[in-house]
Amino acid sequence: MANPDEQRNGVGRDEAEQAVRTLLRWAGDNPEREGLLDTPKRVVDAYGDWFSGYAEEPHEYLERTFEEVCGYDEMIVLRDIQFESHCEHHMAPIIGRAHVGYLPDGKVVGISKLARVVEAYARRFQVQEKMTAQIAHVIQDVLKPRGVGVVVEASHECMTTRGVHKRGVSMVTSKMVGGFRDDARTRQEFLRFIGDPRG
Ligand SMILES: Nc1nc2c(ncn2[C@@H]2O[C@H](COP(=O)(O)OP(=O)(O)OP(=O)(O)O)[C@@H](O)[C@H]2O)c(=O)[nH]1
């Protein structure tokens, strides 16, 4: 049950639902007809879900580490982390997957935390390049590994369902830090692990 007193970022729930009614009218429909009566509430709930990342602090996911790994110092890769995001230009879905790798320096994180970091940034208005860099930077800054690699592949619905109408196109971005940037073999090993033809 939605809480009518809910506030997010200084905006009340009624005001947010009213904005959806305005867009429904702008699109050409009647927000008072039966089928649309509950739509503003549903859309505002959906926004709470799609944009829950603003309430998260991704660095907190990386603060709990484990050091008892018998000196494990090889690359750790989590690949095919599916995500849904929204482009900040059109508020249209970006659907894709991220691959994240790092070279530990004495400590590792619980592997789900890498996926939590991806989710926390994806559930915001995004530009793919920025999201790719944010994921790499927070891992480097908090975990301080010997290097980080992030590759993101995604399709942008602002390109598939409108505008240029190109289906089946995916955008690939990568951010390499430390050993992943400076050492060609490390970079290639990562790309090979994620099945990237550049590896
Ligand atoms: N580089 C980059 N571009 C993006 C991303 N998401 C959306 N875009 C692009 O942002 C651009 C915005 O261009 P504008 O010309 O301001 O907007 P527009 O008139 O709606 O452009 P069209 O989509 O070409 O119709 C478009 O080319 C989108 O494809 C992203 O994550 N990264």
Ligand SMILES: [Zn+2]
């Ligand atoms: Zn867009």
